[in-house]
Amino acid sequence: MSIGNSPEDERPFHDDREEATxxxxxxxxxxxxxxxxxxxxxxxxxxxxxxxxxxxxxxxxxxxxxxxxxxxxxxxxxxxxxxxxxxxxxxxxxxHGGRPAPTPAAPMFEAERIRPERRGPNWTAAMVAAIVAVVGFVGFTAFRGEDSGGAKNQAAEGPASSTSAAASPTPSDTKPADQKPEPSDSAIAAAPQDKVTVQVSATDGRSWISAKDHNGRMLFDGLLKKGDSKTFQDSSKINLILGDAGAIQLYVNGKKIQDDFQPGAVERLTYTKGDPEVG
Known part of the structure; x- marks a missing residue:
């Protein structure tokens, strides 16, 4: 008869709880x-x-x-x-080695500065500049006319009216403040017509997004936190993948996309210069 633990009792304890996970x-x-x-x-x-x-x-x-x-x-x-x-x-x-690190979007914009594309003349900007010049000339002429009339009246009234004339504002002080057009409410509204411009904004939460150009080159791959925004441009096409499309608001070529994306849904989208229609 042996006294003590049997060999079976000396075997290491095996916890099955890990296998149950x-x-x-x-x-x-x-x-x-x-x-x-x-x-x-x-x-x-x-x-x-x-x-x-x-x-x-x-x-x-x-x-x-x-x-x-x-x-x-x-x-x-x-x-x-x-x-x-x-x-x-x-x-x-x-x-799988941890969460993937986001890829910065800066290389895309540096590439745009290094290899700028030739653009045609911006006739819209030229027309706006011409209209502003005409309005400015008409306003200046009108004020000059008013100033000449006031000088004649002062000469007729004599020195007594010089005080009120000095108190009146000069033409430079009374130029209308709206001679230049107000800037657009959104910088994306000025997107060039010869490119596709996509603005991605995390308005209702955070979402992982991926953006590629028409050559398949990665423009951005990472997490947008709530309130963050990214803008991408390409000469012909932008390919997007939205990890949580319900948290995202899109503007394509200056226009708001009204798609009813569901929270948590993964969306694969392609936009071109002719959109906003999903490619």
């Missing part, structure tokens, strides 16, 4: 089933393709096309099945 795909699938939704229901509500929903529930993120898109899909699906996306995104970042 579901993966990202399992957590989304369990939440979908608990919400009484099918894969078709989730795909219809989020506009994420059925094949991608199946892949994510199988923990296969390759069809998403990159970490930014995968994170956007995880957030969108989690909201659709009414579960908190934060733990799932934290686990994805831990498994």
């Amino acid at each position: 579901p993966s990202i795909g399992d957590a989304l699938r369990q939440a979908r089933i608990a919400a009484g939704l099918t894969v078709d229901d989730v795909s219809t509500a989020t506009r994420v393709r059925i094949a991608i929903v199946h892949a994510i529930e199988a923990d296969d993120f390759a069809p998403c096309g990159g970490d930014v898109y995968a994170r956007g899909h995880i957030r969108t699906l989690a909201k659709a099945v009414r579960t908190d996306p934060a733990p799932l995104l934290a686990r994805y970042d831990a498994d």
Whole structure:
């Protein structure tokens, strides 16, 4: 008879609680089933393709096309099945090397300064300048006429009227303040007609966005916080991906886009010089 612990008792303790933690795909699938939704229901509500929903529930993120898109899909699906996306995104970042760093948008504007495109004459600006010149000339002539009439009256009235004449404002003080046109309410309204200009503003929350030019060159890939805004220009086309389109307001070629984007929806958009119509 032996006294003490048996060999089985000396084996290291194995905690099964870690194995009980579901993966990202399992957590989304369990939440979908608990919400009484099918894969078709989730795909219809989020506009994420059925094949991608199946892949994510199988923990296969390759069809998403990159970490930014995968994170956007995880957030969108989690909201659709009414579960908190934060733990799932934290686990994805831990498994895939952390959240991707945003790419600054400055290189695009430096490239524009280095390789400026030739533009035709701006006839609109020339017409505005001509109108301002005409208005200024007419106003100056009118004030000169009034000033000449006042000088004649002063000569007829004698020295007694010199005090009131000195108190009256000079023509330079009474020039109308609206000889120059007021600036536009939005700088985007002055977008050049020979380019496509897209302004992306996070008005209702934050959202990950990606912007590319017509050659597929990345212009911006990162997070817009609430209140942030980015403007992109290209000679022919801008390609956008919005991670949470419901938080974004778009202005294309100086016009506001009225699309009813849903919160948490991932949108892929293309705009050209002829828009605002989604390409």
